[in-house]
Amino acid sequence: MLVKPCIPAGFMELLPEEQIVFNSMLNTIKNAYERFGFTPIETPAIEFSEVLFAKAGGETEKQIYNFTRGDKEYCLHFDLTVPLARYVAEHFNDLTFPFRRYQLQKVWRAERPQRGRFREFYQCDIDVIGSTNPLIDAEIVSVINSVFIELNLGGFVVSINNRKLMSGFIASLGLKESSQDILRLIDKIEKQDRSSLSDEMVSLGATEEIAKQIFDFVEIDGTNDEIVAKLKALKNKDELFLTGLNELETVVSGIKSLGVPDKNYKIDLKIARGLDYYTGTVYETFLTEHGNFGSVCSGGRFDNLASYYTDEKLPGVGISIGLTRLFSQLKADGFFAKSQSVPSKVLITQMDSRYLEKCLEIASKLRTSGINTEVYLEEERIGKQFKYANKLGIPYVIVIGEEEFTKDIITFKDMSTGSQEQKTLEEIIDKLK
Amino acid sequence: MLVKPCIPAGFMELLPEEQIVFNSMLNTIKNAYERFGFTPIETPAIEFSEVLFAKAGGETEKQIYNFTRGDKEYCLHFDLTVPLARYVAEHFNDLTFPFRRYQLQKVWRAERPQRGRFREFYQCDIDVIGSTNPLIDAEIVSVINSVFIELNLGGFVVSINNRKLMSGFIASLGLKESSQDILRLIDKIEKQDRSSLSDEMVSLGATEEIAKQIFDFVEIDGTNDEIVAKLKALKNKDELFLTGLNELETVVSGIKSLGVPDKNYKIDLKIARGLDYYTGTVYETFLTEHGNFGSVCSGGRFDNLASYYTDEKLPGVGISIGLTRLFSQLKADGFFAKSQSVPSKVLITQMDSRYLEKCLEIASKLRTSGINTEVYLEEERIGKQFKYANKLGIPYVIVIGEEEFTKDIITFKDMSTGSQEQKTLEEIIDKLK
Numbered sequence: 001m002l003v004k005p006c007i008p009a010g011f012m013e014l015l016p017e018e019q020i021v022f023n024s025m026l027n028t029i030k031n032a033y034e035r036f037g038f039t040p041i042e043t044p045a046i047e048f049s050e051v052l053f054a055k056a057g058g059e060t061e062k063q064i065y066n067f068t069r070g071d072k073e074y075c076l077h078f079d080l081t082v083p084l085a086r087y088v089a090e091h092f093n094d095l096t097f098p099f100r101r102y103q104l105q106k107v108w109r110a111e112r113p114q115r116g117r118f119r120e121f122y123q124c125d126i127d128v129i130g131s132t133n134p135l136i137d138a139e140i141v142s143v144i145n146s147v148f149i150e151l152n153l154g155g156f157v158v159s160i161n162n163r164k165l166m167s168g169f170i171a172s173l174g175l176k177e178s179s180q181d182i183l184r185l186i187d188k189i190e191k192q193d194r195s196s197l198s199d200e201m202v203s204l205g206a207t208e209e210i211a212k213q214i215f216d217f218v219e220i221d222g223t224n225d226e227i228v229a230k231l232k233a234l235k236n237k238d239e240l241f242l243t244g245l246n247e248l249e250t251v252v253s254g255i256k257s258l259g260v261p262d263k264n265y266k267i268d269l270k271i272a273r274g275l276d277y278y279t280g281t282v283y284e285t286f287l288t289e290h291g292n293f294g295s296v297c298s299g300g301r302f303d304n305l306a307s308y309y310t311d312e313k314l315p316g317v318g319i320s321i322g323l324t325r326l327f328s329q330l331k332a333d334g335f336f337a338k339s340q341s342v343p344s345k346v347l348i349t350q351m352d353s354r355y356l357e358k359c360l361e362i363a364s365k366l367r368t369s370g371i372n373t374e375v376y377l378e379e380e381r382i383g384k385q386f387k388y389a390n391k392l393g394i395p396y397v398i399v400i401g402e403e404e405f406t407k408d409i410i411t412f413k414d415m416s417t418g419s420q421e422q423k424t425l426e427e428i429i430d431k432l433k
Numbered sequence: 434m435l436v437k438p439c440i441p442a443g444f445m446e447l448l449p450e451e452q453i454v455f456n457s458m459l460n461t462i463k464n465a466y467e468r469f470g471f472t473p474i475e476t477p478a479i480e481f482s483e484v485l486f487a488k489a490g491g492e493t494e495k496q497i498y499n500f501t502r503g504d505k506e507y508c509l510h511f512d513l514t515v516p517l518a519r520y521v522a523e524h525f526n527d528l529t530f531p532f533r534r535y536q537l538q539k540v541w542r543a544e545r546p547q548r549g550r551f552r553e554f555y556q557c558d559i560d561v562i563g564s565t566n567p568l569i570d571a572e573i574v575s576v577i578n579s580v581f582i583e584l585n586l587g588g589f590v591v592s593i594n595n596r597k598l599m600s601g602f603i604a605s606l607g608l609k610e611s612s613q614d615i616l617r618l619i620d621k622i623e624k625q626d627r628s629s630l631s632d633e634m635v636s637l638g639a640t641e642e643i644a645k646q647i648f649d650f651v652e653i654d655g656t657n658d659e660i661v662a663k664l665k666a667l668k669n670k671d672e673l674f675l676t677g678l679n680e681l682e683t684v685v686s687g688i689k690s691l692g693v694p695d696k697n698y699k700i701d702l703k704i705a706r707g708l709d710y711y712t713g714t715v716y717e718t719f720l721t722e723h724g725n726f727g728s729v730c731s732g733g734r735f736d737n738l739a740s741y742y743t744d745e746k747l748p749g750v751g752i753s754i755g756l757t758r759l760f761s762q763l764k765a766d767g768f769f770a771k772s773q774s775v776p777s778k779v780l781i782t783q784m785d786s787r788y789l790e791k792c793l794e795i796a797s798k799l800r801t802s803g804i805n806t807e808v809y810l811e812e813e814r815i816g817k818q819f820k821y822a823n824k825l826g827i828p829y830v831i832v833i834g835e836e837e838f839t840k841d842i843i844t845f846k847d848m849s850t851g852s853q854e855q856k857t858l859e860e861i862i863d864k865l866k
Contacts, residue, residue, distance in 0.1 A: 003487035005523040005742040008507065011477040013520070015527050016534065019473045035800045037777035037807030040452045044444040044553050045478065045509075045539065046498070054436035065479070065507075067500035069543055074441065074498075076478075087446070090438040094448050096774065096824050098811070101449065106478065110502055120477050135789060135810045146800065257793035259801075309438040341529065344470035356568060360690035367468045367579065368692075374470030377568045378531070391529050 010113030011120050012324055017341040017393070022327050025151060026104060029124045029321060032147040033102040036139065038126050041101050043083040045108075049073040052082050054308035063109040076108040080125045080320070081305075088129055089309035097130030104323075118324050127318030129305055134247045137281040137301055137317050138254025144285055144297055144319060145260045153330065154289030156296075159268035161282050162248045163300070165231070166272060168241025169217055178204040180276055186218055187272040218269040224252050227267045244280070251281055279303045283319055293329050297321045340393035344374040345432055347394045349385035351401035359400050362410070365425060371432045389415060396432065443546030444553050445757050450774040450826070455760050458584060459537060462557045462754060465580040466535040469572065471559050474534050476516040478541075482506040485515050487741035496542040509541040513558045513753070514738075521562055522742035530563030537756075551757050560751030562738055567680045570714040570734055570750050571687025577718055577730055577752060578693045586763065587722030589729075592701035594715050595681045596733070598664070599705060601674025602650055611637040619651055619705040651702040657685050660700045677713070684714055712736045716752055726762050730754045773826035777807040778865055780827045782818040784834035792833050795843070798858060804865045822848055829865065 007013055014022055030040075049066055052075055066075040077083050080103045088099065104124045111117050126143060128136045141158050148156045163183065170179040181204050185197050198211040206214070220230050231245050248267065255265055273282040280301030287293055299319030306314050330336060346366065348359045359375045366373040374394070376385045382399065389397050399411040412428055413420045423431075440446055447455055463473075482499055485508055499508040510516050513536045521532065537557045544550050559576060561569045574591050581589045596616065603612040614637050618630050631644040639647070653663050664678050681700065688698055706715040713734030720726055732752030739747050763769060779799065781792045792808045799806040807827070809818045815832065822830050832844040845861055846853045856864075 002743065003484055003741055005484065005519040005739075007477050007480060007484075007519075007523075008505070011479065013476060014474070015524060016472040016474055019475060022475075023473055034776040035803070035805050037775050037780075037805060039449040039775040040456055041447070041449055042452060042455075043446060044440050046444065046541065046553060047440060051436055051438060051440075065500065065502070067498065069498070072441070086438040086440075090440075091448060096821065100775070100807070108479065120479065131811060133810050135793070138793075139808070139810070142797065253790075254793060257790045257797075259794065259797040306438075308436055310435065342470050342472040342533070343467040347470075357686075357690045360568070360571075360687060361692065364575065364690075364692040370468070372468050372470060374533070375572070377566050377572070378564060388529065 008119070010111065010118055012118055012328060015341070017339050018331070018336075020341070020343065021336055021339050022323075025327065026122065026124070026323060028150045029147055029323070030102070030104060032143060032150055033124075033126050035146065036100075036126075036143050038100045038102040038143075041084075041087060041103055042105060043077065043080070043087055043103070045076055045106070046074050047077055047083065047086070049075045051086055052077065063111055065108050065110050077105075078109050079107050080105060080123050081127075081318070084125070084127060084129075085306035085314075086309060088314060089306040089312070092310065092312060098133075098136070099129040100126070101129070102126045116325055116329065118328070121322060121324035124321040124323050125318060127305075127316050129314050129316040132315045134250040134281065135254045137247070138251045138258060140281075140283065140299070140317055140319055141251070141255045141265050142258040142260050144283065145264050147297070147321070148264075148285065148287075153287055153335070156264060156285055156287050158265040158297075159271045159284045159286065159295075160248070160251065160265060161267065161269055161271040162244040162251075162280055163273070163278050163282055164240050164280055165244030165248055166269070168238040168244055169236060170214070172236050172238040172241060173206070173210050173213060175205055175210070178206075182206070182214065183272040184274050186214070186270060187274045189215075189218065189270050220269055224262075224265070224267050227269075228252065247280060273298070273300055277302050281317065290329070290333055290335070293326070296326050338393070340395075342374065342392045342394060343372045344392070344394045345372045346374075346396040346398055346428075347385070347389040347392075348373065348375045348398045348400065349382060349389070350376065351382055351399065353379045355400045355405045358405055362398065362400070362425060366429065366432070369429045369433060371429065398428070441552070443544065443551055445551055445761060448774070450772050451764070451769075453774070453776065454769055454772050455756075458760065459555065459557070459756060461583045462580055462756070463535070463537060465576060465583055466557075466559050468579065469533075469559075469576050471533045471535040471576075474517075474520060474536055475538060476510065476513070476520055476536070478509055478539070479507050480510055480516065480519070482508045484519060485510065496544055498541050498543050510538075511542050512540055513538060513556050514560075514751070517558070517560060517562075518739035518747075519742060521747060522739040522745070525743065525745060531566075531569070532562045533559070534562070535559045549758055549762065551761070554755060554757035557754040557756050558751060560738075560749050562747050562749040565748045567683040567714065568687045570680070570684045571691060573714075573716065573732070573750055573752055574684070574688045574698055575691040575693050577716070578697050580730070580754070581697075581718065581720075586720055586768070589697060589718055589720050591698040591730075592704045592717045592719065592728075593681070593684065593698060594700065594702055594704040594706075595677040595684075595713060596706070596711050596715055597673050597713055598677030598681055599702070601671040601677055602669060603647070605669050605671040605674060606639070606643050606646060608638055608643070611639075613709055615639070615647065616705040617707050619647070619703060620707045622651065622703050653702055657695075657698070657700050660702075661685065680713060706731070706733055710735050714750065723762070723766055723768070726759070729759050771826070773828075775807065775825045775827060776805045777825070777827045778805045779807075779829040779831060779861075780818070780822040780825075781806065781808045781831045781833065782815060782822070783809065784815055784832065786812045788833045788838045791838055795831065795833070795858060799862065799865070802862045802866060804862065831861070 064075045108120050144158050167179045170182050201211040271284050278300035282300035284295035285297035301317040305316050363373045363375045397413045404410050409422050412423045497508045541553050577591050600612045603615050634644040704717050711733035715733035717728035718730035734750040736748050738749050796806045796808045830846045842855050845856045
């Protein structure tokens with residue numbers, strides 16, 4: 001009896017032609033991260049539950065894939081931030097700070113599968129640990145800028161805000177105690193109507209007038225310089241507000257020095273990030289030429305990464321790209337052109353299997369020159385061999401027949417134009433390299 | 434109360450300078466696989482147990498990380514071959530055959546941790562599915578040859594045998610029924626003494642004389658051509674033997690056409706591979722300049738990949754490199770020279786934080802030219818900044834001071850020689866590219 005071959009819902013599995021595109025996106029992100037000096041680490045997929053849950057709890061804990069072996073409970077990591085905290089605490093004495101690491105790994109969450117939610121997905125994270133310097137926050141925007149220019153998905157905007165500025169402003173309205181809760185409400189501003197948000201603010205101790213002041217504040221708009229000027233003009237005396245404003249100004253001026261085009265970043269006081277974890281700069285990134293993707297790259301600054309594992313205070317800043325979700329959204333959007341299904345640049349075909357030996361020799365020479373080469377090894381009509389190249393999207397085909405076998409000349413076909421030429425192997429290598 | 438940050442035994446976690454080496458080995462393998470036209474696929478880490486265990490059982494099943502969610506049992510994949518079988522059967526109509534895929538992923542086995550055994554490890558697999566052509570078996574040796582030349586681990590030998598040849602020889606001795614069991618004994622020939630192996634063969638129906646004939650047979654030695662000649666000279670009439678001999682001859686001649694140096698492969702009749710799964714060519718690979726690593730790359734030809742999932746007959750051939758184990762052996766051997774801990778090619782330092790803006794501008798230009806660049810953003814004495822570059826192994830340092838700030842000239846230091854020069858940014862970009 002046959003078993004039906006299938007995978008669980010919520011897992012993304014790609015055909016080769018899609019996998020090639022996915023891998024190239026992953027590689028683009030990796031290269032951009034390395035260009036800014038981030039160094040790779042990789043942590044085990046399985047960790048002790050008691051270690052990873054030192055911090056987590058509630059909603060997160062329910063979404064974990066966990067299991068018991070012997071007397072220990074283990075789990076699959078559900079993000080890369082908690083493992084980073086554990087890693088930095090564990091290897092503290094072997095690391096050099098500020099520690100700039102990237103990490104591109106799958107994480108797992110036992111969520112109910114739904115459109116755009118995956119149980120297994122790639123996170124592409126960077127963090128800089130061990131410095132409070134706001135210029136690092138600026139550099140992070142430059143990294144995001146490089147990544148999304150190189151991914152070539154059309155226009156994008158990195159929205160930037162500062163949680164100190166926001167909390168300070170809320171505190172100056174006499175709502176210091178509720179500031180986290182009010183930030184969570186601001187985070188919903190694009191999804192929920194003002195009057196119900198206003199009601200919720202009132203239930204947190206604001207008056208309707210104060211709620212309106214908050215809405216007016218987060219709506220402050222203009223160029224980045226104009227927004228900074230308007231914030232200064234408020235003459236707000238709250239110390240946290242002023243620290244935040246100062247950080248925001250440094251970040252924006254650093255981003256400018258780093259040559260990030262104006263159109264690619266913007267102060268947006270509506271970006272609050274729901275998580276209490278963030279304590280300074282926060283980021284979200286939006287694509288401008290695609291439908292409702294939501295933020296495709298988010299993060300922010302935090303005061304202390306690993307307080308559950310070490311007494312060392314570890315401030316830092318980081319971002320994450322959820323590549324599996326982004327890829328699936330782009331795919332659903334019909335964004336990807338049909339790509340090759342194999343990495344081969346050239347297929348060597350033969351008119352007769354007697355020439356196979358010659359084909360293998362040529363293949364070996366092409367490969368030694370670094371050219372991805374496949375030989376059609378089966379005995380088939382030449383037409384079928386060409387069809388195979390076409391189907392897989394291999395751009396060039398070499399044909400070895402009687403003439404090519406005896407002379408040192410090779411028939412070389414460009415599959416996209418259909419044009420066919422006689423060339424020497426050296427000419428072909430020059431062309432393909 | 435702090436939680437001790439640690440990971441379970443049997444998991445390999447690397448420091449950045451080791452991770453960089455590991456990743457570069459992984460990348461070398463990937464590039465070699467692609468050069469032969471293998472295409473990437475990736476399968477979920479988690480699969481339905483009833484699907485993955487359609488084939489497995491016994492010992493394997495005990496080593497699985499499995500868990501129940503709702504009414505379904507899931508498990509982490511324990512190799513990449515069963516997922517490949519499931520993938521090919523599931524996507525059969527969307528794939529083009531012969532299907533040449535590579536897959537570099539972690540797999541998990543709940544083994545008792547011991548030296549050289551990991552519970553989480555990378556497998557680097559290639560398989561060609563859908564053809565019985567022995568020239569593919571030859572090409573696989575050429576792939577192994579490229580991988581191990583490019584990994585640059587010193588000398589290596591790919592040992593090649595053919596299970597049909599072996600089974601046919603054993604059958605010709607009147608032991609057809611016991612041939613699998615006898616092959617398993619031959620597989621132990623390097624670890625177990627002859628007399629006890631001979632006793633076991635006798636218990637399987639051989640006489641002592643026949644056991645000696647088997648030992649003599651597997652000891653046949655010489656150059657590859659001499660071994661083939663000696664095998665032919667046996668005048669063995671067993672049909673399976675003759676098919677195997679013919680395949681072996683084709684494989685060896687194909688390997689020669691592919692330009693693999695003679696010293697890098699060898700027919701070895703002692704290589705039997707314990708698994709019944711293999712039905713033709715089998716491979717093991719040994720490093721000649723390292724201690725007892727065992728085979729670092731093994732595999733072989735099989736008749737039918739996915740009989741549990743589909744009625745389509747899918748013959749194929751493949752190999753696997755266990756990279757985590759290989760890396761840990763090389764590391765234990767002291768093989769790796771100290772490497773950089775970051776991918777940065779250059780660190781930009783400053784005499785005074787007033788020059789930071791200038792540093793960011795220069796960094797941006799270097800990065801746009803594709804040069805991995807880090808800026809030292811903290812306010813520290815220049816000596817401390819140089820120490821940082823030294824510690825991380827960053828090869829070049831740029832210094833921005835008063836003169837560099839005002840003029841368009843940059844101090845550029847080679848950290849390996851200590852030599853320091855004044856250069857323009859364009860000269861530096863040319864040098865670093």
